[in-house]
Amino acid sequence: MEREFDAIIAGLGPAGAAAALELCRAGARVLVLDGSAGRGKPCGGCLSARGLEALAWLEPPAWLRAYPVRRLWIGYPGRPAAAHTSSRPGAYLVERGRLDQWLARQARGAGVTVVESRARGVARQGDIWRMEADGGPWRARWLLDAGGARSLVSRRLGLEGGGWRFAALVREIPLPERLRPALSEAAFLELGGVAGGYGWAFDRGGVLNLGIAGLLGRDQGGTGGLRRRWEAFTRRLGLSGVGAPRGALIPCPHRRRIRVCGEGWAALGDAAGLADPVLGEGIAQAVVSGRLAAQAVLAGDLGLYQRAVEDTLLRDHCHSRLLARLIYRVPQVFHALARRRPGGVELGFNWLRGEMAPGDIWLCLLRGLTGLSPLLDSYPASYYSSPLVPRPNRRG
Numbered sequence: 001m002e003r004e005f006d007a008i009i010a011g012l013g014p015a016g017a018a019a020a021l022e023l024c025r026a027g028a029r030v031l032v033l034d035g036s037a038g039r040g041k042p043c044g045g046c047l048s049a050r051g052l053e054a055l056a057w058l059e060p061p062a063w064l065r066a067y068p069v070r071r072l073w074i075g076y077p078g079r080p081a082a083a084h085t086s087s088r089p090g091a092y093l094v095e096r097g098r099l100d101q102w103l104a105r106q107a108r109g110a111g112v113t114v115v116e117s118r119a120r121g122v123a124r125q126g127d128i129w130r131m132e133a134d135g136g137p138w139r140a141r142w143l144l145d146a147g148g149a150r151s152l153v154s155r156r157l158g159l160e161g162g163g164w165r166f167a168a169l170v171r172e173i174p175l176p177e178r179l180r181p182a183l184s185e186a187a188f189l190e191l192g193g194v195a196g197g198y199g200w201a202f203d204r205g206g207v208l209n210l211g212i213a214g215l216l217g218r219d220q221g222g223t224g225g226l227r228r229r230w231e232a233f234t235r236r237l238g239l240s241g242v243g244a245p246r247g248a249l250i251p252c253p254h255r256r257r258i259r260v261c262g263e264g265w266a267a268l269g270d271a272a273g274l275a276d277p278v279l280g281e282g283i284a285q286a287v288v289s290g291r292l293a294a295q296a297v298l299a300g301d302l303g304l305y306q307r308a309v310e311d312t313l314l315r316d317h318c319h320s321r322l323l324a325r326l327i328y329r330v331p332q333v334f335h336a337l338a339r340r341r342p343g344g345v346e347l348g349f350n351w352l353r354g355e356m357a358p359g360d361i362w363l364c365l366l367r368g369l370t371g372l373s374p375l376l377d378s379y380p381a382s383y384y385s386s387p388l389v390p391r392p393n394r395r396g
């Protein structure tokens with residue numbers, strides 16, 4: 001097997017697969033190290049409509065649309081939940097393992113070389129990267145780190161990592177009949193049960209995906225606190241004996257500018273900490289960042305990736321962070337508003353569909369809450385559907 005490639009990608013999640021496919025389709029020789037060892041990623045499996053758009057270039061199969069979310073329930077412990085149904089789905093509930101396998105198959109089919117091994121060490125020799133992994137060492141000019149929230153590679157390269165992180169717990173169980181009518185084509189989000197976060201319940205065709213996510217640094221009640229909140233959340237849903245959840249971190253950017261690349265390397269998706277700070281949504285952002293990084297590699301200038309991420313995800317995440325601070329500081333207020341002003345919940349659908357620039361949320365919220373039409377700045381051709389790196393001379 002060849003040991004020299006144009007690019008080595010560590011990690012075959014959505015970010016790594018998107019980058020590999022974009023590069024390979026342009027004729028680059030790409031090696032992906034898949035360190036998952038068949039372990040599925042713990043995930044809610046909620047693919048926003050903008051996330052589906054981000055996959056449109058891969059002609060997503062019909063099963064990705066099988067479980068649309070048309071209705072949002074917004075709950076608060078001890079109070080009746082608010083419900084709002086939208087005319088079009090805001091998201092799709094998908095089996096995360098199946099999504100990742102489909103992406104991996106696409107990558108293999110496009111000619112990407114996949115080695116099932118973790119990246120164990122990385123070193124720079126001149127302008128070439130040398131990667132230690134099974135069957136290696138492997139060499140390439142470009143190194144893309146798509147190893148997720150606990151990426152070894154980015155830590156070795158000195159990346160600061162997301163300073164804004166959700167700790168999340170998730171478990172899937174068979175859907176109890178009693179919950180079927182409420183959860184059909186719906187998503188339940190509960191505010192106020194977890195400090196700096198929320199709980200969710202999604203029905204994916206008879207499978208109930210349950211989870212909670214809380215911002216680290218908020219009062220989660222010390223060690224075991226999140227676990228106690230998980231038990232309380234499942235009790236409120238009337239579920240007993242749910243079993244132990246799986247846990248993982250969701251890293252989001254903590255400020256407007258974070259470094260996502262350096263000399264010959266770039267971090268993508270969770271490895272760069274690019275999930276959305278409101279919900280911890282990260283699949284769409286991983287795909288977008290993977291494509292942006294690949295396009296910058298093809299242009300021979302990773303500085304373009306830094307700028308493109310700043311102009312898209314990082315710009316929008318500033319507004320998300322502010323919104324998250326508001327929602328999670330006074331969740332009872334947002335729950336009460338959702339009950340009184342369903343138009344506000346419709347904004348959530350607009351957001352998930354990528355029909356609203358997050359920077360427009362403030363004016364839209366004001367208009368939605370006062371009963372005026374929200375004046376949406378709809379941008380169907382958002383960067384989720386067609387991420388393009390800026391041209392080299394754009395600011396020059």
Ligand SMILES: Cc1cc2nc3c(=O)[nH]c(=O)nc-3n(C[C@H](O)[C@H](O)[C@H](O)COP(=O)(O)OP(=O)(O)OC[C@H]3O[C@@H](n4cnc5c(N)ncnc54)[C@H](O)[C@@H]3O)c2cc1C
Pocket residue numbers: 010011012013014015016033034035036037041042043044045046047048051117118119120146147148149150151152153168169170211247248249250268269270271275280281282283284286
């Ligand atoms: C509990 C939970 C629920 C979530 N729910 C949702 C949701 O409903 N919707 C949503 O949009 N987002 C959700 N997210 C966030 C989303 O899962 C991530 O943002 C997304 O998976 C990031 O994709 P990625 O490709 O960057 O990383 P990952 O999906 O984490 O993929 C990284 C891959 O790299 C591999 N790897 C790691 N280290 C190495 C190494 N050294 N060498 C080789 N391979 C390596 C890993 O095994 C993994 O396969 C959730 C996250 C959690 C934790």
